[in-house]
Amino acid sequence: MLKIAVLGCGRIGVMHAANVNAHPHAELAGVFDINSVAAENCGSAHGVRVFKSADEVFASPDVDAVLIATATSTHSDYIEAAVRAEKPVLCEKPIDLDLKRVELCKSRIGDTSLPIMLGFVRRFDPGHRAARQAFLDGEIGNLHQVVITSRDPGMAPDAYIEASGGIFRDMTIHDFDLARFMLGEEIETVSATGSRLVDPALMEKCNDYDTVVAVLVTKSGRQAVITNSREAAYGYDQRVELFGSKGMVVSENRRMNHVTKHVKDATNVSAPLLNFFIERYAEAFNAEIGHFVDVVENGALLEVGFEDGRLALILAEAAFKSIAEGRAVRIAEIARS
Numbered sequence: 001m002l003k004i005a006v007l008g009c010g011r012i013g014v015m016h017a018a019n020v021n022a023h024p025h026a027e028l029a030g031v032f033d034i035n036s037v038a039a040e041n042c043g044s045a046h047g048v049r050v051f052k053s054a055d056e057v058f059a060s061p062d063v064d065a066v067l068i069a070t071a072t073s074t075h076s077d078y079i080e081a082a083v084r085a086e087k088p089v090l091c092e093k094p095i096d097l098d099l100k101r102v103e104l105c106k107s108r109i110g111d112t113s114l115p116i117m118l119g120f121v122r123r124f125d126p127g128h129r130a131a132r133q134a135f136l137d138g139e140i141g142n143l144h145q146v147v148i149t150s151r152d153p154g155m156a157p158d159a160y161i162e163a164s165g166g167i168f169r170d171m172t173i174h175d176f177d178l179a180r181f182m183l184g185e186e187i188e189t190v191s192a193t194g195s196r197l198v199d200p201a202l203m204e205k206c207n208d209y210d211t212v213v214a215v216l217v218t219k220s221g222r223q224a225v226i227t228n229s230r231e232a233a234y235g236y237d238q239r240v241e242l243f244g245s246k247g248m249v250v251s252e253n254r255r256m257n258h259v260t261k262h263v264k265d266a267t268n269v270s271a272p273l274l275n276f277f278i279e280r281y282a283e284a285f286n287a288e289i290g291h292f293v294d295v296v297e298n299g300a301l302l303e304v305g306f307e308d309g310r311l312a313l314i315l316a317e318a319a320f321k322s323i324a325e326g327r328a329v330r331i332a333e334i335a336r337s
């Protein structure tokens, strides 16, 4: 049994704690949150230890590995502390909102052989994985285009948006990683456009966008198009399409059930989409924990690590630069600066 402590008992930490506890080869070693009420609630829900500090977690011989689900600004510090304590890490995205802090973290952890997994959960969605596998198995021939649609069901609270670091670092970062996962080649250029259509005043205030498109191109010319909106009236819209020389494969939205109704004044009517990420990606979040356990316990090859987190943030920086300068931005420009 891999004994995993969860740092951060907010929206996603509580879910991870339950998933860790439910995994047949993992157990929840305890939890910590600077909000002691949140920590107590989560700890008592599972009957596990509530640590008094992060240092106590990292020093504990009863903790084999840590899952970092705290506020983004703490991730780099906690990754570094985990590496010093020689505890494998599963860290939520993004590593940090500031690329310089990510580079510093990279230099501080050096070439550690400890698994440092990034929580890019969409890689573990059964539909998205099956689509990629169809491409890898040659079913759609040579890959030409990846089309990723990711729209949230509604605007997050103002305070969340204000602290988010902007849509590309906060939201599109998942899609940047998914595009890299699907394309099978590194991206060379990013072109992006952004609009303020959902909440123009808030977006203006934050110098952010609520409606964006990014076009990514690899060396061989493969393209990925990412379409994001902070608000889709019909729910959480999550689709991925791979188009190749021999065909196309689509990972579709998930619904509350898969009944379709055909009645007098409507045909092909189906249930609403699963509302948000915890429901839509429930299987993927479980599979993510499963992969982490497999890596740490069985030495499986880590599928998504620190470098993936760094590269996704570089794509986010390139997208902001593309809008600011009205041109396609080469990734090498960001990596150099």
Ligand SMILES: NC(=O)c1ccc[n+]([C@@H]2O[C@H](COP(=O)([O-])OP(=O)(O)OC[C@H]3O[C@@H](n4cnc5c(N)ncnc54)[C@H](O)[C@@H]3O)[C@@H](O)[C@H]2O)c1
Pocket (backbone or CB within 6 Å): 007, 008, 009, 010, 011, 012, 013, 032, 033, 034, 035, 038, 054, 069, 070, 071, 072, 074, 092, 093, 094, 119, 120, 121, 277
């Ligand atoms: N993979 C995904 O789909 C996904 C979805 C949502 C959030 N996230 C990421 O997960 C992280 C947490 O997001 P959330 O929505 O759960 O936020 P949240 O605000 O609900 O929870 C964060 C928790 O961290 C705690 N915290 C803050 N600083 C701390 C510290 N120094 N030590 C210990 N605890 C601390 C807060 O008290 C809070 O309880 C963020 O980095 C976010 O980007 C990922």
